[in-house]
Amino acid sequence: MQSTTSSLDTQCRSDFPVLERRVRDDKALVYLDNAATTQKPIQVIDAITDYYKNHNSNIHRAVHALAEESTEAFEATRDKVTKFLNVTNSKEIIFVKGTTEAINLVAYAWGRDNVQKGDIVVTTEYEHHSNIVPWQILTQETGAELKYIDIDENGELMLEQLDEHLATGKVKLVAVSHVSNVLGTITDVKEVITKCKNAGAKILIDGAQAVPHMKVDISDLDCDFYAFSAHKMLGPTGVGVLWARKELLEKMRPFQGGGDMIREVHKFETTYNDLPYKFEAGTPNVADVICFSAAIDYLTKIGMNNVRNHEIELTEYALEKMSKVKGLVIYGPKDTEKQGGVISFNFKDVHPHDVATIVDKNGVAIRSGHHCAQVLMEKLEVAATNRASFYIYTTKQEIDALINSLEEVAKVFKL
Numbered sequence: 001m002q003s004t005t006s007s008l009d010t011q012c013r014s015d016f017p018v019l020e021r022r023v024r025d026d027k028a029l030v031y032l033d034n035a036a037t038t039q040k041p042i043q044v045i046d047a048i049t050d051y052y053k054n055h056n057s058n059i060h061r062a063v064h065a066l067a068e069e070s071t072e073a074f075e076a077t078r079d080k081v082t083k084f085l086n087v088t089n090s091k092e093i094i095f096v097k098g099t100t101e102a103i104n105l106v107a108y109a110w111g112r113d114n115v116q117k118g119d120i121v122v123t124t125e126y127e128h129h130s131n132i133v134p135w136q137i138l139t140q141e142t143g144a145e146l147k148y149i150d151i152d153e154n155g156e157l158m159l160e161q162l163d164e165h166l167a168t169g170k171v172k173l174v175a176v177s178h179v180s181n182v183l184g185t186i187t188d189v190k191e192v193i194t195k196c197k198n199a200g201a202k203i204l205i206d207g208a209q210a211v212p213h214m215k216v217d218i219s220d221l222d223c224d225f226y227a228f229s230a231h232k233m234l235g236p237t238g239v240g241v242l243w244a245r246k247e248l249l250e251k252m253r254p255f256q257g258g259g260d261m262i263r264e265v266h267k268f269e270t271t272y273n274d275l276p277y278k279f280e281a282g283t284p285n286v287a288d289v290i291c292f293s294a295a296i297d298y299l300t301k302i303g304m305n306n307v308r309n310h311e312i313e314l315t316e317y318a319l320e321k322m323s324k325v326k327g328l329v330i331y332g333p334k335d336t337e338k339q340g341g342v343i344s345f346n347f348k349d350v351h352p353h354d355v356a357t358i359v360d361k362n363g364v365a366i367r368s369g370h371h372c373a374q375v376l377m378e379k380l381e382v383a384a385t386n387r388a389s390f391y392i393y394t395t396k397q398e399i400d401a402l403i404n405s406l407e408e409v410a411k412v413f414k415l
């Protein structure tokens with residue numbers, strides 16, 4: 001990345017080889033599907049090549065040189081994540097496959113021992129399936145109840161419903177997204193956390209769409225569990241993080257049994273390893289965890305406030321232009337104070353897949369579908385939406401390309 005005073009996209013764009021791609025009859029690629037996964041800078045791509053070329057080894061076992069280097073690099077990423085999230089104890093950082101695995105770990109290893117018949121687990125109408133289905137399975141298995149916080153017409157949580165649920169005195173856990181992957185709504189997580197703490201309920205935050213896009217300070221938030229994925233923040237696929245309070249992790253049963261998570265194994269009993277290894281059974285995704293470091297370095301160099309400001313600028317620009325496209329319905333807050341760089345929309349009576357196919361012919365990659373948020377789709381009374389999502393390398397010209405393509409859709413369908 002060059003250090004200039006120009007806008008963020010021009011500073012960093014040349015670091016992303018894939019953004020030079022031409023697709024569909026030689027059209028410049030306009031990648032607006034960043035909520036699904038982001039592209040990777042050359043620094044991350046080089047880190048993974050370097051690992052396999054020069055250091056590849058399993059970790060935490062052998063004493064040879066490569067094993068030592070790999071173990072050090074793996075643990076250095078843990079330290080980097082600790083610092084990036086502003087937590088104090090690196091033993092509270094558990095490497096998992098992604099947000100989905102992090103939430104399932106909590107549902108299994110904490111949920112099975114702490115949620116019983118008569119208890120309540122609360123989630124919201126705008127969750128990704130990975131923050132709904134594990135709680136359905138848990139509550140169905142234990143006989144506990146699952147309750148929802150509904151959203152209002154602006155796509156914001158009706159937090160008075162959280163008060164009502166908490167007032168029953170039965171809520172054991174509240175599981176909520178920091179930022180909605182469909183509407184882009186930013187949850188007032190501080191408010192939610194305060195309410196939960198006052199009521200003695202544990203709070204899990206799904207930060208898959210937050211950590212990549214804004215400064216997240218876990219010490220300041222003071223929640224109980226926080227989950228996110230590396231691949232949505234310039235890092236590789238197959239790596240995620242669960243942060244949880246040490247006191248909770250220490251009391252929790254292991255999630256999976258196997259190598260590395262044990263201290264001693266005998267024929268009929270096992271003692272478990274210390275944190276964080278108790279929750280990292282088997283050979284972890286060594287290479288990808290190690291190269292996740294390069295992604296964190298990249299974002300740290302930019303500064304997370306600059307990432308957020310760039311997305312605010314793009315989202316304001318896009319919302320203003322999209323509001324003028326005939327027949328377009330935009331969901332969510334439409335207010336960048338309360339919205340990340342994600343915009344969901346539909347043309348009345350046009351199937352989102354048709355919209356996405358037409359814009360794709362111009363090289364514009366958006367997502368269409370239910371975005372793993374069918375509960376939200378039911379609420380919006382649609383089967384699917386289109387979604388454009390931005391990141392550090394997104395330019396205003398790319399948003400113009402999207403708008404031109406959407407105008408073409410309006411013309412094709414005579415809207």
Ligand code: 7TS
Nearest residue numbers: 035036098099100128130181208209229
């Ligand atoms: N939570 C949220 C808020 C998400 O956006 C996603 C992925 C997940 C959890 C699951 O993350 P994973 O890395 O374990 O898969 N969201 C999306 C999306 O919006 N389009 O594709 C994946």
